[in-house]
Amino acid sequence: MARRVSIVFLAALLGWFAGVLSQSPTTTTDTRADTVFTLPPNADVGLPVIPNIQDPLAIDPQSVCTGYKASKVRNVSNGITADLSLIGEGCNLYGNDVKDLTLVVEYQAADRLHVEIMPKYIGKENSSWFILPGELIPKPGVDDKDCTSKSDLAFSWSNRPSFSFNVTRKSTGDVLFTTMGAHLVYEDQFIEFGSSLPENYNLYGLGEVIHGLRLGNNLTRTLFNADVGDIIDANIYGHHPIYYDTRYFKVGGKSEKLTYAPKATDKSAKYKSYTHGVFNRNVHNQEVLLKESNITWRALGGTIDLYFYEGPTQDKVTKSYQRSAIGLPPMQQLWTFGFHQCRWGYKNWKELQSVVDSFKKFEIPLETIWTDIDYMNQYRNFENDHVQFPYGEGARFISKIHDNNQHYIPIVDSAIYIPNPDNASDGYPTYDRGAKENSFMLNPDGSTYIGAVWPGYTVYPDWLGALFNSTGTNKWWSSEISTYHEKIKFDGIWIDMSEVSSFCVGSCGSKNTILNPVHPSFKLPGEPGNKIFDYPEGFNITNATEAASASAAASSQSAAASPAATSSISALYHRTTPTPGARNINWPPYTINNFAGDLGVHAVSPNATHHGGTQEYDFHNVFGHQILNATYHALLDLFPTKRPFIIGRSQLFGSSKWAGHWGGDNYSLWSYMFFSIPQALSYSLFGFPMFGVDTCGFAGNADMELCSRWMQLSAFFPFYRNHNAAGGISQEPYVWSEVIKASKIAMKIRYALLPYMYTTFYLSHSTGSTTMRALAWDFPDEPWLANADRQFLLGDAVLVTPCLEQGATTVKGLFPGVGSGTVWYDWYNLSAITGVTAGQNVTIDAPLGHIPVFVKGGNVVPLQQPRMTIADTRKSSWSLLAALDGKGKAGGGLYLDDGESLVPNATTWVDFSATETSLKAVPSGNFTDMNMLANVTIIGLPERVHGVQFDGVEVKSGWTMDGDSKVLTITGLAAYTVDGAWNKERNLSWRFE
Missing domain, CATH: 2.60.40.1760 (glycosyl hydrolase (family 31))
Incomplete structure (x- = not known):
């Protein structure tokens, strides 16, 4: 939730060259409707530096x-x-x-x-x-x-x-x-x-x-x-x-x-x-x-x-x-695999209730509603706005959605407001309690480091001091989360701004806390005078020019990421040389290609000091890691037997032990929908299976077509959330009738696949296997897949081939493995894909509202009946889809537990194996599931079936055989499994003529 700050950076750099050097505060009126001080535009401007890789004077x-x-x-x-x-x-x-x-x-x-x-x-x-x-x-x-x-x-x-x-x-x-x-x-x-x-x-x-x-x-x-x-x-x-x-x-x-x-x-x-x-x-x-x-x-x-x-x-x-x-990633609660809705700009509990009601009205599944920083009292952690988000009304709202098996998650930022010492009414107990525990980072002289973020001048938790028992930061953090939960019964936490971000260079608030609260130096989305991307990408242009438009947008942003070579003004850049016996902390002699330039711009300064004497220079990239660690254990303190659910922004190698990650502040552009796939696949390599992006885009405005395609694509990511910025048009899936249709189609598949997805994720948790996979990983002997990142696999069995181009009604896709005998089946009509050669880029029909999905032969996929919530889906009857491979075999597994316990008291694993004439389910474990098995579908059979038996009993009706597509469908099995589908071994067989 960087809130479009990249634009601020560019303006700040231009401001430096214009000689904007004053640090005097100015005033303006912000969205809190009272006159507050505003950080000057140059507050977040550091010294001009040039990356060594671009510096004509740099020595190799x-x-x-x-x-x-x-x-x-x-x-x-x-x-x-x-x-x-x-x-x-x-x-x-x-x-x-x-x-x-x-x-x-x-x-x-x-x-x-x-x-x-x-x-x-x-x-x-x-x-x-x-x-x-x-x-x-x-x-x-x-x-x-x-x-x-x-x-x-x-x-x-x-x-x-x-x-x-x-x-x-x-x-x-x-x-x-x-x-x-x-x-x-x-x-x-x-x-x-x-x-x-x-x-x-x-x-x-x-x-x-x-x-x-x-x-x-x-x-x-x-x-x-x-x-x-x-x-x-x-x-x-x-x-x-x-x-x-x-x-x-x-x-x-x-x-x-x-x-x-x-x-x-x-x-x-x-x-x-x-x-x-x-x-x-x-x-x-x-x-x-x-x-x-x-x-x-x-x-x-x-x-x-x-x-x-x-x-x-x-x-x-x-x-x-x-x-x-x-470390291995944590197992997630079952409900976290449902659909999540959020936006920066929900104004009060009533609006949240309206959103929840609208999902119900249009019969779109909704699992969790989130709030961005709008709910906070002047953007302060662990305090609600008493007018727009009062605690009593919030308790009633959350109780109501909990009764419907839905959930609520608030955002928590990484900096803590420091109250105005000259204003007795500006008290902030969270800060006071943290100060007593020595919980905040310091300046080199031992004073408190004070930067600035959303609420104004802020301090920063010192996780490093806590690690070495120099502070009580973790104890304080856990206490604040627990105290807040007494007022608002949240179900997980969203950690943001944890890189760690500051809207000014250095300890800019050290002598200015009497000005608090202050407004950032830039206008927030939705504030007067700040209109960004008024029209969706591709508005009023032809499909033929859209691709060029998306490419140009991507190129312009990429170009903005690095200053132009400026050998003619190279003397204007700040450079340092080594100092014998010391380090140049704020401006090291080697300048990395940091997007913001100076390491202290839009970040806590490198010379910020931890209790115990270490400096931020050495641990900058650890802050986000440690706040996730602290939050994970705080939630364990709060719910000792439940799996914590945390989505965080900044992370380090190893943060995946505690939290999932969302892809950050993306844009409502077609190119960013595409980039969500390689970003997700990269996070599979980093050990983060719980990954998703802001569906339909965070910044700017989506239109019906983009949101339709994106809602369908994200339905196959483990973390599935729609989220956009204040000031943009609403993009909840019920806003457009076509998006409603597209979302329902994709969500029906996702919720049906819930047991398969949960099982696949369990394998990621227990063995380290990937949940989302690049084609090249599962088909390592096909070099033409090395760069394939417009398709992906969900686990071993499901191939997703999304449409990523505006106006297109078809999509190009590969069917990996066909050259060595792999069989693929269309999810929708269960027909085998034929006439395709190795490495062939096939044109696949993808009209608006349709996302091509395929099942790999050789897999038995467990399914359930999709419902409006995960809890109701989990209570529905079971189905099996057995897709035979070219040798007439298939296998798979199903993991069962209570869906929430940190250490489940009971679990069951079901092994599935199929041949051309039988399907067997062999359970092992002690978890009892009373849902019945309703349907079984076998695809890829060699000839017409003429008889079916289930557990040795002849099934005289309730099955059909489509001889043309070689699909056997068996229904009515609930009568045979009233004692629960997986509480004993099951055997299904069929015979040919």
Whole structure:
């Protein structure tokens, strides 16, 4: 919910060049209808900086730095250690060179190799400069003390001309990572290392970013969590320094010889792929430079803490990464998979009730209603507006929706209002209680750091101090959540602004709290004079020009993300040089390509200090991670037996243990609907299965066609929410009749698939498998799928091929695996897809209101009857769809529990297996489900059926056979399963003539 602040950044940069230097406050009238002070436009303008990658005066470290020499190499259990010594005097280019380093190489598991390089001498005073505490982010250790010989990874090193190393896959001889040909640079504020890459490489990951799934070979990926909105190719909310490298080889000859295939155009050839992962456990601000033939990592601190995952498939890398480094995602409550409705701009409880009533009126399922910052008392956490959102009326509203098995979730921001000391009526107990616990970040001089966000001048919870028991931040946070729940019975929490955001540079409120509350320096959406995107994209233009319009919009935003090269005015930029014995905290000598420029712009300043002495410079990207941690445990304190439901914006590797993520402040543009797919798939790689985006777009105005297509697409994302900004037109699905129809069609499929989706998510939770999948992952031997990100798989069985172009009535799609025998069936008519060849881009009918969905042969998919809420759906009868593969077989599973318990008292797993003549369901576990099995559909049969038996009893009526489509439909099974469908083994069989 960055609230269109990217426009503010551009205006601020222009303001600096115009010489706007005054910090004097001005006045205006805001939406609270009283005169308040407004932050001046230049409050959020930092010093002018230019990213080193764009700076014509920047020096390439490889041209002046000399690297290190290895010595005292020692074989130790599971690896080696060595000393690395700086060659010569070093370069001290973007920091002070660290002269002595330690190398540690560990084979931690058969599929995981650890390579770490860190300073040999680290004192208590500078430990945070380099060492990421294990208490904060657990450090993977050795799982198998006898794994060295088992590993397919081999480590080697050389001192010619300086220290370098290789990681090789032994089975293929392929070099996965090599620093040969480049010097290691290790300074107190700058680290550089890298590897060459093969031709036409396929890399994925390195987020968070709005980009295609496959990363290009001419881009810079900046890792600095920022509140900037969903700007294409800019650094946004998350920090995930891991990439997946997939390499395709052509298989030829009797010996099955592998030949690297950078351009696999021969679809009749046989291919094999290998995927490995590279994770750099470093939370400092970073850049990753992808060039035509190499990757270069640059970090502003920390260590080189690399973990190489052997794979050789994406699935194995993802599972190993989660098990070893970041943890498995939490299981979600069943109701969270329903449809969620929100907007910034719901004015009061009555309007919320009207929205709920409208969903009911138009018979559109609604599971959860959310409120954005409108409900707050002057935008203050844990306090409601007493006029528009009074507690008594709220309690009645929430009680009513709870009685209907619906839910309520409020937003909680990451900064805390500090009351005006000169205004006795401005008291804010949440702040007072936090101050008593020393809960807030400090300035270097020990005073409280005071920035500014929505309510005015604000303070920031010090999660780092809490981690090391220097503050009571976590205890205070848990208490505030509990106290608020006594007034408003929310069902989960939405964490926002957690990058962490500030609307001014530095501790701008330190001497200005007597001005509180203050208005941001920019107009909020919906305020007079702030009209953005009055017309939906493509309004009054032809379909032929729409694609160009979307492309131009995307290009303009991407261009805005990076200042133009300005060698003629390069002297105007602020640059620093290394200071011996110290670090330049606010303006490090190396300038990363941060969208906002100066690291202190629209963010808490790097010199903000935590209790215990560490600085924000070293832990900026951790704030969002720790507020999710604190919120998760606060909800556990509140509901000890229930699974917490949290959706957060800023996150770090490992945040997926506690929360889901939504894609942030996107736009009501066709291009952003497309980008939601690669963003979701990237988050599958990062270990976040509970992911979704603001359906129909957050900023700007959607129209009927865009919202129809988007409501259908998002129906197949685990987190499904419609949300838009204040000032835009309403976009609830009932606003347009065509969107009502489209939404109902997609929601009917989604709710029918609820048991399948829940089971798939359970596997993500328990094993680390992905819920949303790229086609290339499940079909790793088809190189033409490497860049396929306009389709996706939901679990193993469901293929979604959405229409992503305005005005289109057809869509192009691939049917992966058909060249090797995979069978696909149309969800709607159950017919097999025929006449398709490997890699063929097929034209599929997709009239407005229809989203093409297909089921993969070989799967038994459990279904239930879709209802208006998840609770009612869960009480409905069961169905099975058995889609036979080319060999006449299918299998699947169903996970059952109570849908909410953190540790369920009872669970059941049902194994399904089908052949051309039978279907068997074998349950194991102790969860009792009394819903009956109503229907079974078998598709892909070889011939007409002439008799059916269920549990040994002849089914004389209630079944039909469509001989043309080879579909057997069996109804009326409820009479045979009154004791519950899955409380004992079930056997269904049929016979041919």
